[in-house]
Amino acid sequence: MAEHGVANIWRKQKSMYSIIGSKCTTCGEHYFPPRPVCPTCRRKGQLEEYQFKGLGKIHTFAVVRQAPEDFKRQVPYVVAQVELDEGARLTAQIVNIEPENVEIGMRVRSCFRKITEYGQGGIIVYGYKFEPTMKVTGHD
Amino acid sequence: MSRRVAIIGVGMSEFGELWDKSLRDITLEAGMYSIFDAEISGSEIDAIIIGNMSAGRFTGQEHLGALAADMGGLGNIPAYSVEAACASGGAAVRHAYMAIKSGEHDAMMVLGCEKMSDVNQTEAMKTISVASDWEWEGLFGATFPALYAFIARRHMMEYGTTEEMLAQVAVKNHANAAHNPWAQFQRPVPIEFVMGSGMLADPIRVLHSSPISDGAAGLIMCDEKTAKKYTDTPIYIESSTQASDTLALHDRRDICTADAVVHSSKSALKKAGLKIEDIDVFELHDSFTISEIMLTEDVGIAEKGKGGQVVLDGLTEIGGQFPVNTSGGLKARGHPIGATGVAQIVELALQLRGDCEGRQVEGAEKGLAVNIGGTGATSIVHILGR
Numbered sequence: 035m036a037e038h039g040v041a042n043i044w045r046k047q048k049s050m051y052s053i054i055g056s057k058c059t060t061c062g063e064h065y066f067p068p069r070p071v072c073p074t075c076r077r078k079g080q081l082e083e084y085q086f087k088g089l090g091k092i093h094t095f096a097v098v099r100q101a102p103e104d105f106k107r108q109v110p111y112v113v114a115q116v117e118l119d120e121g122a123r124l125t126a127q128i129v130n131i132e133p134e135n136v137e138i139g140m141r142v143r144s145c146f147r148k149i150t151e152y153g154q155g156g157i158i159v160y161g162y163k164f165e166p167t168m169k170v171t172g173h174d
Numbered sequence: 175m176s177r178r179v180a181i182i183g184v185g186m187s188e189f190g191e192l193w194d195k196s197l198r199d200i201t202l203e204a205g206m207y208s209i210f211d212a213e214i215s216g217s218e219i220d221a222i223i224i225g226n227m228s229a230g231r232f233t234g235q236e237h238l239g240a241l242a243a244d245m246g247g248l249g250n251i252p253a254y255s256v257e258a259a260c261a262s263g264g265a266a267v268r269h270a271y272m273a274i275k276s277g278e279h280d281a282m283m284v285l286g287c288e289k290m291s292d293v294n295q296t297e298a299m300k301t302i303s304v305a306s307d308w309e310w311e312g313l314f315g316a317t318f319p320a321l322y323a324f325i326a327r328r329h330m331m332e333y334g335t336t337e338e339m340l341a342q343v344a345v346k347n348h349a350n351a352a353h354n355p356w357a358q359f360q361r362p363v364p365i366e367f368v369m370g371s372g373m374l375a376d377p378i379r380v381l382h383s384s385p386i387s388d389g390a391a392g393l394i395m396c397d398e399k400t401a402k403k404y405t406d407t408p409i410y411i412e413s414s415t416q417a418s419d420t421l422a423l424h425d426r427r428d429i430c431t432a433d434a435v436v437h438s439s440k441s442a443l444k445k446a447g448l449k450i451e452d453i454d455v456f457e458l459h460d461s462f463t464i465s466e467i468m469l470t471e472d473v474g475i476a477e478k479g480k481g482g483q484v485v486l487d488g489l490t491e492i493g494g495q496f497p498v499n500t501s502g503g504l505k506a507r508g509h510p511i512g513a514t515g516v517a518q519i520v521e522l523a524l525q526l527r528g529d530c531e532g533r534q535v536e537g538a539e540k541g542l543a544v545n546i547g548g549t550g551a552t553s554i555v556h557i558l559g560r
C-alpha cells in the first residue's frame with residue numbers, strides 16, 4: 035500500500051523524531067504537525083519551525099484491543115490525544131504504564147520509540163510516544 | 175428563482191456481507207430499482223453521479239461512473255463519482271441537487287455504493303482509517319474506533335454520559351431495523367448483549383460500532399417540471415448544505431462538538447425556513463453510538479451534554495418527538511460507506527411518502543439527514559419535504 039512507502043516516512047522524519055511543528059509569530063499559535071498556512075492569520079501569518087518541549091497532559095485516550103496488521107502485535111495498547119504545554123494537541127501511544135492506570139489529565143513526556151514495522155522486509159517506523167512524567171522509566 | 179429539485183424514485187440493494195454479489199451487481203440493483211420506482215425511462219436520465227469512498231482499495235476497481243453508465247445501459251451520458259469519505263453518498267446527492275438546480279441537468283441518477291467484504295477485516299479497518307488523518311492519527315496507532323473512543327471518553331467525563339446511554343442507541347436502532355427489509359441486522363438486540371459485547375477500543379464495543387457492509391442505494395432526482403410528469407406527490411429537497419472541519423480530531427476546538435454539523439444543520443434549517451421542531455424524522459450518522467449522541471446535540475435536538483439522556487428518555491424513538499434513524503441507522507441498517515448518505519435520503523423519502531410499514535412516523539412531512547465524513551471533518555445536511 036502507498037502509505038507503506040519509505041519516502042512517506044523519510045520526509046516526515048524531523049517531525050516524527052523530534053516533534054518539530056510550527057509557530058505563527060503573528061498570532062503566537064503553535065501547530066503540530068507543521069502547517070503550510072496559519073488558519074487564523076492566513077496570508078498575514080508568519081510560520082517558523084518550532085521544536086516542542088515534549089511535555090503535556092492526556093486530553094483523552096483509548097485502549098485499543100483490535101487493530102489492523104501494523105499494530106496487531108501491540109494490542110492491547112493505549113493511544114491518546116496529548117495536549118502539549120504549548121497548546122497544540124497530537125495523537126500518540128502512551129507507554130510505561132498499565133492501561134488501567136491511565137487517566138485524563140495525567141502529565142506525560144515524549145520518548146523515542148519504535149512505532150511499527152511494515153511487515154517482513156518492510157521499514158521500521160520510529161517516532162514519538164509518551165510516558166508518565168511521575169515515574170522513573172524502564173523500557174517498553 | 176431557481177428551480178426546485180425533487181426525488182421521484184428510490185432504490186436499494188440489500189445491505190450485508192453479500193459474498194455472492196459484486197460491486198457491479200449491487201450498484202446496478204440499486205439503480206434499476208430506483209428507475210422502476212420512478213417509472214421513468216432510462217433515456218430521460220441525463221447524468222449519473224456516484225458516491226463512493228474507496229472502491230480502488232476495497233475491490234480494485236475505480237472509474238465507477240463509466241462502469242455504472244455501461245452496466246445500466248444508459249449510453250453516453252456523463253457519469254462520475256465523488257468522494258468525501260463516509261459522506262461520499264451525501265456529496266453525491268448534493269452534487270446532483272446543484273446540477274439540477276443550476277439547470278445543467280434535468281434528471282439524474284444518484285448512486286451510493288461500497289463493497290467492503292472482498293477484503294479481510296483488518297484490511298477493511300485500515301481502509302476505513304484513511305478517512306481520518308492517516309499520517310498523524312492512523313500511523314500512530316489510532317484506529318477508527320479509537321478516535322470515537324476519544325470522543326466517548328471525553329463526553330463521559332465532561333457530561334456524565336454513561337455506558338448505558340451508548341448502548342441504548344444501539345438497542346433503539348436495532349429495534350427500528352427489525353422493520354426495515356433492506357437492513358443488515360433485522361433483529362432487536364437486548365441492552366445486556368450490547369453492554370457485554372467485545373471491546374474494540376475502550377469504551378467503544380463491537381455493538382457500539384457500525385458493521386462492515388456491502389450495499390448500494392439509488393435515487394432519481396429531477397427538476398419540478400420533470401417530476402410532475404411522473405408523480406403528483408414528489409418529495410422535494412428543501413435545502414442542501416455542507417461544512418468542513420479539521421481533518422484530524424486532535425485539531426478540533428472541542429472534540430465533543432462537530433462544528434461542521436452545527437454549521438451545516440443551522441444553515442440547512444435557515445435555508446428551508448424551518449426550525450428543529452418542524453422536523454418530523456431524522457437520519458443522523460451513527461457510525462458509532464457516541465456519534466448519534468453527539469449529532470443529536472449538534473443539530474439541536476438536545477442541549478450539549480444531554481444527547482445520551484434523550485435516548486434513555488425515548489425522545490428519539492419512533493413515536494417520540496424527534497425520531498432518529500428509523501431505518502436502523504448505520505449501526506443496524508449497515509454502513510457500506512459510500513452508500514450511506516444516499517440510503518439516508520432513501521429512508522427519509524420513504525418516510526415522507528408514507529411507505530415505511532412497521533417503522534412509519536405517522537404524518538411525517540419534513541425530514542433531515544446528517545451524513546458526516548471521517549470523525550466529522552465533512553458534514554452534509556439535507557432537508558426533505560413533501
Ligand SMILES: [Zn+2]
Nearest residue numbers: 058061072075
Ligand atoms: Zn497566526
